[in-house]
Amino acid sequence: xxxxxxxxxxxxxxxxxxxxxxxxxxxxxxxxxxxxxxxxxxxxxxxxxxxxxxxxxxxxxxxxxxxxxxxxxxxxxxxxxxxxxxxxxxxxxxxxxxxxxxxxxxxxxxxxxxxxxxxxxxxxxxxxxxxxxxxxxxxxxxxxxxxxxxxxxxxxxxxxxxxxxxxxxxxxxxxxxxxxxxxxxxxxxxxxxxxxxxxxxxxxxxxxxxxxxxxxxxxxxxxxxxxxxxxxxxxxxxxxxxxxxxxxxxxxxxxxxxxxxxxx
Numbered sequence: 205x206x207x208x209x210x211x212x213x214x215x216x217x218x219x220x221x222x223x224x225x226x227x228x229x230x231x232x233x234x235x236x237x238x239x240x241x242x243x244x245x246x247x248x249x250x251x252x253x254x255x256x257x258x259x260x261x262x263x264x265x266x267x268x269x270x271x272x273x274x275x276x277x278x279x280x281x282x283x284x285x286x287x288x289x290x291x292x293x294x295x296x297x298x299x300x301x302x303x304x305x306x307x308x309x310x311x312x313x314x315x316x317x318x319x320x321x322x323x324x325x326x327x328x329x330x331x332x333x334x335x336x337x338x339x340x341x342x343x344x345x346x347x348x349x350x351x352x353x354x355x356x357x358x359x360x361x362x363x364x365x366x367x368x369x370x371x372x373x374x375x376x377x378x379x380x381x382x383x384x385x386x387x388x389x390x391x392x393x394x395x396x397x398x399x400x401x402x403x404x405x406x407x408x409x410x411x412x413x414x415x416x417x418x419x420x421x422x423x424x425x426x427x428x429x430x431x432x433x434x435x436x437x438x439x440x441x442x443x444x445x446x447x448x449x450x451x452x453x454x455x456x457x458x459x460x461x462x463x464x465x466x467x468x
Contacts, residue, residue, distance in 0.1 A: 321398025
């Protein structure tokens with residue numbers, strides 16, 4: 205009854221099943237490991253941000269460029285505040301508001317974006333404190349440039365003058381007549397009564413959409429394993445039933461179809 209398993213057709217089916225099952229298991233395990241890596245990165249980044257607040261601040265130049273190891277670390281920089289901008293659509297403690305961003309002109313000639321604090325309400329309607337005049341030294345957490353569209357950063361264009369959607373050198377270089385550091389700092393203490401913006405975890409180190417995509421792909425690959433096994437047993441059962449019917453003579457004989465050859 206099972207001699208059909210030795211036919212070329214079933215050899216092909218069996219080889220496909222034997223190759224696809226370990227392949228699907230391997231891909232599912234790999235996607236699961238990617239998710240676990242992201243969970244571990246998120247845990248490490250969260251601990252790093254918490255520990256960075258207890259460390260002594262270091263000069264800005266010693267911590268550049270921004271990496272996962274330096275993101276969130278306390279840095280100091282000196283200079284004079286230049287242009288001030290507003291970053292709308294930023295949520296803090298469940299409330300909508302905006303960041304107050306000022307560009308600190310340093311001795312290097314480049315400007316460091318400094319988030320002085322957060323204010324509730326809509327940007328442009330609230331009164332915003334002017335940045336301090338003269339030479340200042342700021343201390344805050346170092347952050348990597350934002351990417352519009354990622355991690356809740358708006359990609360909105362056409363904002364009013366004096367506003368920017370993202371804090372990045374690529375966005376700011378078109379708004380000011382001087383070079384800008386490819387990094388920014390959020391002050392440890394809010395300036396002029398504003399609320400301090402907490403440091404964020406480094407990019408690609410959180411439980412974001414990509415992490416849960418990995419988890420979804422894991423479920424898909426393991427579901428494919430079950431589907432392949434289910435379909436193999438279904439084909440086998442159908443083939444066995446057909447062979448049993450043939451042995452019992454239950455398969456109807458094919459009769460030629462009568463064709464009326466008369467032509468009107």
